[in-house]
Amino acid sequence: MRPKILARRPRIFGSFLSRSNLTKLSLAVLIWTLLEAHVIYYRIARADREARAHAVLHEPIRVFIASLHWNNEKILRNGWNKGVVDLVNTLGHDNVFVSVYESGSWDKSKDALRELDQELGRIGVGRKIVLEETTHADLIKGPPEKEGWIEVSEGAMALRRIPYLSKLRNISLQPLLELAANGTSFHYVLFLGDVFFTVGFCSLSKRVVISNTLQVEDIITLLKTNNGHYAAACSLDFSKPPLFYDTFALRDVHGHEHVTQTWPYFRASKSRSAILHGKPVPVSSCWNGIGRFPS
Numbered sequence: 607m608r609p610k611i612l613a614r615r616p617r618i619f620g621s622f623l624s625r626s627n628l629t630k631l632s633l634a635v636l637i638w639t640l641l642e643a644h645v646i647y648y649r650i651a652r653a654d655r656e657a658r659a660h661a662v663l664h665e666p667i668r669v670f671i672a673s674l675h676w677n678n679e680k681i682l683r684n685g686w687n688k689g690v691v692d693l694v695n696t697l698g699h700d701n702v703f704v705s706v707y708e709s710g711s712w713d714k715s716k717d718a719l720r721e722l723d724q725e726l727g728r729i730g731v732g733r734k735i736v737l738e739e740t741t742h743a744d745l746i747k748g749p750p751e752k753e754g755w756i757e758v759s760e761g762a763m764a765l766r767r768i769p770y771l772s773k774l775r776n777i778s779l780q781p782l783l784e785l786a787a788n789g790t791s792f793h794y795v796l797f798l799g800d801v802f803f804t805v806g807f808c809s810l811s812k813r814v815v816i817s818n819t820l821q822v823e824d825i826i827t828l829l830k831t832n833n834g835h836y837a838a839a840c841s842l843d844f845s846k847p848p849l850f851y852d853t854f855a856l857r858d859v860h861g862h863e864h865v866t867q868t869w870p871y872f873r874a875s876k877s878r879s880a881i882l883h884g885k886p887v888p889v890s891s892c893w894n895g896i897g898r899f900p901s
Contacts, residue, residue, distance in 0.1 A: 646882050653884030667829055668701045668791070670901060672778040673798040674771070675708045675715055682718035685802045690722065693825055694731050703785065703792070704733040707778040710741030734781045782901075792901040794829055801843050801895040828898050843895030855893035
């Protein structure tokens with residue numbers, strides 16, 4: 607019988623995996639991470655400063671503002687109404703039309719929107735604010751229509767979310783067509799979600815992009831992004847920081863869904879790299895908090 611030969615780990619691996627080298631490797635990774643974090647912070651801070659410097663309106667911009675609301679009294683009264691008024695004052699009341707559609711809220715959203723209507727009227731802004739009594743529940747209880755419904759089980763029909771919301775958004779955009787028929791045009795359509803925002807700055811560019819800031823506060827530069835050379839530009843809605851909120855429509859530059867709701871967010875390296883360099887993030891689709899579209 608031959609003697610059993612024990613397998614031995616090559617000495618080079620034993621040396622490399624020694625406690626001393628592992629400690630050095632861990633320390634090197636930590637130092638590299640800290641340095642990279644500081645570099646990224648510097649890039650984003652520089653991008654913010656540059657955006658602030660360029661977020662100035664040198665000529666009038668005509669904007670059609672549209673929005674949907676449902677049970678949003680707290681958001682409306684805690685900042686949304688004021689944000690709209692501040693934005694109108696910044697753009698100039700002659701350059702703005704505000705269209706809001708509220709759909710069957712059971713809180714006091716209607717009262718809050720009546721207050722907004724009065725304030726916009728006081729400063730002389732063109733507007734149409736529709737307060738609807740019919741709720742989503744009412745529609746579900748009623749007979750299904752030909753379009754926008756789907757059979758979920760034998761004999762049971764359900765109202766599809768996207769066609770339903772699309773219908774409401776089209777109602778909010780109806781005044782845009784009416785104004786166009788009368789010769790009134792706009793440079794941009796700005797669709798505001800039910801999110802807090804302030805009239806501030808941001809840096810967006812490319813075809814379809816989202817901002818990489820943690821607050822929805824970038825309206826002015828959002829409107830001026832890259833002279834409109836893209837199909838849409840969106841903010842990024844951080845409802846529960848550091849998690850971004852609306853994952854339904856967001857796709858990276860290659861059309862992939864998000865990887866995580868925190869960093870690194872995207873599968874595509876091009877989208878991730880833009881964040882690391884404090885630049886606009888190219889994506890293939892978005893609908894996150896605030897959307898800006900060429901009119």
